[in-house]
Amino acid sequence: MSVTLLQLHAHTQPEVPLEAEMISPATLAGLSESGIAHLQVLHGNVKAQLGDFFKVTGKGSLDIHLEGNLSNVKMIGAGMNRGRITIDGDVGMHVGIGMSGGEILIKGNASDWVGPEMSGGRITVQGNAGHMVGSAFRGQAVGIQGGEIFIHGNAKNEIGNSMRRGFIAIGGSAGDFAGVNMLAGTLIVIGALGIRAGAGMKRGTIASFEDASLLPSFEYACTYHPLFLRFYLLRLRANGFASKIKDQHLSGKYKRYSGDGIELNRGEMLLFSR
Amino acid sequence: MSSELKIVNGRLYDPANNVDGEVHDLCIKAGKIVGSVSASATRIDAHGMVVMPGAVDIHCHIAGPKVNLARKLLPEDHRLDVHPKTAVTRSGTGGIVPSTFATGYRYATMGYTTAMEAAVPPITARHALEELDDTPVIDKGFYVLLGNNAFLYKLLKEGRKTEFKEAIAWWVNAVHAYTVKLVNTGSDELWKGRKNANITDVNETIDHYDITPNHVIESFVEAAHELGLPHPPHIHCNNLGHSGNVATTLDTMKAAQGRRVHIAHVQFHSFGGQLNENPVSGVREIIDYINAHQNITTDVGQVMFGKATAMTADAPLAWMLRNVRFDKWVNADTECESGCGIIPFSYQQRVYTHTLQWAMGLELFLLSEDPWRVLLSTDHPNGGSFMNYPKLIRLLMDSAYRREALQQVNQKALDKTQLRDLQREYTLNEIAIITRAGPARALGLANKGHLGIGADADITIYTEAEDKEQMFNAPRYVIKDGVMVIEDHEFATDHKGKLLHSKPGYNQDIAAQIEPFFEDYYSVKFNNYAISDDYLHHHEEIPTHPKV
């Protein structure tokens, strides 16, 4: 298996959304340069070829590098189970959908539905992300089942909707209903939480460095130093969040609220109090 | 393709005409089976293949308001099972509650050419008719829910038997139904009117009406008999799923007093044991009674492991399940006529009750002495999808396969059944009976379920294979109304089947007695209630045989 870099450089903007779920190391592995350029993509409702939109350099590789504005390209890294995708620019919806391993690095902003149905691996977004980061699709009782999603900027509504396992971190602020219907797992929002965080959560942890107004069914328990949180924060420090995580956050005290009282009440909301 | 077809060299299974695997040619002209065709007829060489009438599903839930609520409820399930369009067929979604197009096409790809929707409230029957018109290939009809009807109860309370019969006939005509359906008789009033209560005994009095479910059932059986409906009252007994409901089911069968009656998904009504304790199999008592009583037909309502969806006019049942399994739950009350409950479900081998139900269904099949009266169904999607039929057929035909399956399930539950001791294997002829000839006869469909002269040319041709699941999963050819819809396993054309309905005769004066009740208690005008013939589209009236 080759480990040389495969480069995809966007030379033509799609007129309508481009669905390119085959841009994933395992799928492209072993394919030649022209083989990759001839892969079928869906341009709106019309079959097209990857080469119509990307200049392909190199052959199938575990290390894929994409360049250009991909904000209208959907499902990059679908079902990815190993290797690495680096996106030098913005990316469209459903990046890393169904991902079980490997790593996706987005140097720009991501659209809605980052890592839906994810079970492993890591997605890092250095800019902002849209709605539904690591969330369940409508009707699904269970969201992501594992893996890590790190957003350095802000993320919008319903982060980690119904997540069962995994670790989601937001460097900036969160939209409404962060961790809604959470079943388990950890969500850390370094900036401000939006309204109605943790609504309907059964288990799991939502932590924030800023204070937040909580739903009437969340109840103050105590102020303490949650040891386990330190390990998650150290992990974030080691992954590009160093400037945002001060020592006081590692050693300080957090207000603990339990909720959602309407559900099992086994979830916890940790708000930094110093 | 010429409208004439000739199928040669195939081994025919046509139990209604005592043809059991003999090689005969079959001639088809203008949608019917005929004695001979011209030399120009298209020939199908069925050498080494099994030829059967198209299969008939006597009890499933495929169209109408409750089915559509379940469709809306399950986007996550549709997402996992898409149904792409082809050059000749429409797209859709599958899963446990498929879209209308997917439903019709998927029945066809298993060799089914007729299916009956088993429960539609009259006030929303227009909806069912519209969906059935969008359900391709198969012929179809529906049973109208009248067993909790407020006006009919009023007539029974007042002892007006004649008007009761006339009103039933009026309703069947007004909505273009096939026959009448009774579900958990008497329960609606308690469910809606007494804070979600339920009927527990067919001899208890129904609130406000001074009548018992038993009396209601008797009266329907008698009225349907006199009206000569092609299929008798189709009854979902009380106490479904409750330990010890065997007694209720026997009472219900006895209420028929020897007259024709169909007991729906009887597996769900064959529970022994004590109420509120773990159930045990009560199949022996039930099947002995059915074997001994020619007036009774039944479909098994086999449970298959995997996804299911409880979808029923029995609202208290869905509520009971909701408290077992806290999932999204739907309840839908229909004024003066019905209730409805929906809850996604899944049957698992490790769960005692689930295995018990699976085993009870197989017991019913294997202890049945008359395949003509104990028919194949999963009560789709309640016991599992109709897509499980081929697997179920293999379980019945292949005892070695069945023994393997027995290893995978909850043994404590198996201990409460006789299934381990049952070695019987169904023959192809018996399968043809429980999936074709039997349901057609029980439904009074003279032109279906057989391959005799004059029969509808609804025909399935299978490549014979050891693995019966594989065989019944993929017919080589499916012919509907003489049209080759599936050729070499692929759709050759789209096709629209017929609506099957009955029109029992009645005295028109009854309408004048029903109308005032509508003005008082219905939210639609009486004048806008009966459904015009425009909704029949391509249809066939199945004759009634009134007793007078």
Add this chain to the structure above:
Amino acid sequence: MTETMLLIPGRSRNQGTSLNEGKLKDEYLRVTSTAELNEKDMQRLQLNDGDKIQLKSDAGRTVVKCKAKKAEDLPSGMIFIPYGPPSSQLMGADTGASGMPMSKHLQVQVTKLKKR
């Protein structure tokens, strides 16, 4: 003078009836470009019935006439306007992955416009 208020677009009887005459007819345009304010808010902003105000949100701006409502019916700081093209101008495009733009409870800056 400018104040931030909460705009609630909704249905009204006249909006419904004029809709039937035609959405390009004067009556519909008049109805959908008349906003109701709490009478005390109007006094504070020195507004009289029929005066023009500009409403500005993050998404856009529009000019409508205003009309006084009794304080007990419409709380201070709230504006009601029948649905229509003017209210749509103030509506953001983000649907929060729901398909539904935020169509009610819009933060708007209210500015009185000079008569002429």
Add this chain to the structure above:
Amino acid sequence: MPAATQTKSQENKNIKIVKDATCTFCGCVCDDMELTVDLDEHRITKAKRACVLGRAWFYEHTLEDRPVVLIDGKPASLEEGIETAAQILVNAKFPITYGLSDSPCEAQRVAVNIMDTVNGNIDTTTSVCHGPSGMAFQGVGESTATLGEIRNRADLVIYWGGNPAESHPRHFTKYAVTPKGMYIPNGKKDRTVVLVDVRKTPSTPVADIFVRIKPGKDFEVLWALRALVKGKRINANIEAETGVSRELLDDLVERMKNAQYGVLFLGMGLTMTRGRHFNSGAIYSLAADLNEYTHFVAKPVRGHGNVTGADNVVSWQTGYPFGVNFNRGFPRFNPGEFTTSDVLARGEADAAMIIASDPAANFSRKAIEHLKKIPVITLDAKETHTTKISKVRFAVATYGINTGGTVYRMDDVPISLRPAFDSPFPSDQEVLEGIRVRVTALLTGHNPRIAA
């Protein structure tokens, strides 16, 4: 049964009386209209039992003198219109269809067929009406009932975030508040009516209890009610936060638990505000919770005459209620991705067929700006902001007045329409069927629209 009779008036005019006609203006779909039709003037002169909105609906839909088809503003034949529309749809890479809530189901079925054929995207006005309630339904389900059941049994009626007196004037009088029912012999006297809103409206007087909550606090109040129904503790600052006192909340909880048959009607004050589908979900969950104690149902008060039919048709044909995409040759559903407001605002759609709705007036500015850039086909009985910007404009007959068909009331009860008088304009079903036949012909053989 003969529902129409023709007579002569004193002025010797040809008058037709249509009994039990149906009003399709709003989701109440009242089917007890008695219409007097002036056959010479081609207009309805009297609509007995119609509300103020219904009267406007019947009186204002007259026959306007307009060309049946305009292409680029110039009159054209129906055939030319259909051909141009079909060409636009088959040549688009992301064609969308939107609207449909003021068309009968027969037309809606053809519209879905067309989008299936061209691998387009279909959405209805549901997405900007009770679409969020549909999403909530997919999450938690719903305990619900037909309006007649509520008339016959409901002794506790709660309206939340709606103003039926102005949006659905007969909802109170025909279905849920004043009418006598089987177990409600004295009508309103036997019911307790609660209204929850952020402001007083013409609906407020009907309420025995008016609950005014702070704007944007519906979810918090509903969550508090759910907690109290379940016997859980809630924050002491609930009144400060929501404007609703603990005493009032406790009183409501008692009334709900002790009702014989309760109903929660939800309006767009919940679906159109922050929280959207979670607001509707909170109502559905509250109603479900209450079934532990009594019988309780919930029901969205739907807006357009056949928006409920659109939900049903799109669901049975595709498995999803709205926002359905066929780009891949099978239906996909994802609100926010395939809903019209989004595909327009993001500039994704490259052609649009708009049926009986007016996005150019009702959508966000960004969405409208994009709509102006792409070829638009409209089918509408009236001139709208959208017909003004369309490349192909079909003037169609009005359903329920000129044409028949099936509509679904807000409670999923289907009703057949009784047209009052003929129209020279084609029905939207006829136009759509023409387009369907053409796109099918254009795509047959070389079929680039069946994706992998």
